[in-house]
Amino acid sequence: MTGAAGAPGSSGSSGAPGPSGPPERIPLDLLDPATVRKRSRMVAVGALIVAGAFGGLVGLLGGQTAGLVTAAIFGVPLLLLAVSEARRRxxxxxxxxxxxxxxxxxxxxxxxxxxxxxxxxxxxxxxxxxxxxxxxxxxxxxxxxxxxxxxxxxxxxxxxxxxxxxxxxxxxxxxxxxxxxxxxxxxxxxxxxxxxxxxxxxxxxxxxxxxxxxxxxxxxxxxxxxxx
Incomplete structure (x- = not known):
């Protein structure tokens, strides 16, 4: 997050729409792309850690197949969330x-x-x-x-x-x-x-x-x- 205490940062473009033609596309992303990518990587790393932990635990008790299935159940949704966050505009x-x-x-x-x-x-x-x-x-x-x-x-x-x-x-x-x-x-x-x-x-x-x-x-x- 950017912006000093008591002086928040701003994101967005400036300028005015043209007098004719299609409406101007105005970006409304609150965070800049670099920050979004960083947050997405953190979510992805967290997904791998969670998937590995639960998958490893179940694998010890129920075998390799059960462990892999458990890892996928926990990891795939979080990885999809990370990708979605990175792509969101x-x-x-x-x-x-x-x-x-x-x-x-x-x-x-x-x-x-x-x-x-x-x-x-x-x-x-x-x-x-x-x-x-x-x-x-x-x-x-x-x-x-x-x-x-x-x-x-x-x-x-x-x-x-x-x-x-x-x-x-x-x-x-x-x-x-x-x-x-x-x-x-x-x-x-x-x-x-x-x-x-x-x-x-x-x-x-x-x-x-x-x-x-x-x-x-x-x-x-x-x-x-x-x-x-």
Missing amino acids: VWLEGSVLSVRAYGTRVVDLKTADSLDVLVTDTRGTRTVGLFARGGHKAINLALALYAGTGGRELGIYPLRTLADVLASRGDAQSLALSELLVAQLRAEARGAAAADRPLYRLGSLAPSGKLAQKLKPEAISRFVAQLD
Whole structure:
């Protein structure tokens, strides 16, 4: 994770879409490719260790075949997870949010059935994401992750574009989400510390002890209404 304490790093591109032609593809990957590859290698190494440990134990008790089968049962899913993590890319084209791993899933944010804020808590690192569901597909877009007083956030241009897309929906919940992102941009422009930024503060509202939880729309609306 990059970004100094109290001054989170940003990822994303800058520039403006052209006056004509297809919509600009805006990368929305929170972590840079090098960091993602490093994390994927760690998952792969962990998968081999776990598979070897369980496979070896079962092999001692039940023979070589049983050990190999056990190793495969534990190792293959984790290795697939590592490969998926390494291949994962997220981007926005117009209002269409896409994520690619083994295949590509797309959700049009303008026509999505639901948009929620999802907070995940893993080993002291909280990730605040936009959970979009539509067309029997779902995508969790990480907006920011924080550990202690530092973290990583999407860049200015991606956040601004997302705010505009959400505002174009016109419903109260989407407008509140758009205002949340605009407030985040203002805090970043002021040079606010991580703990004073809206996404950090919103993520802190989620009770600890749960791996993942959606924040209620009314709670988000109240939070946004209290922002400066």
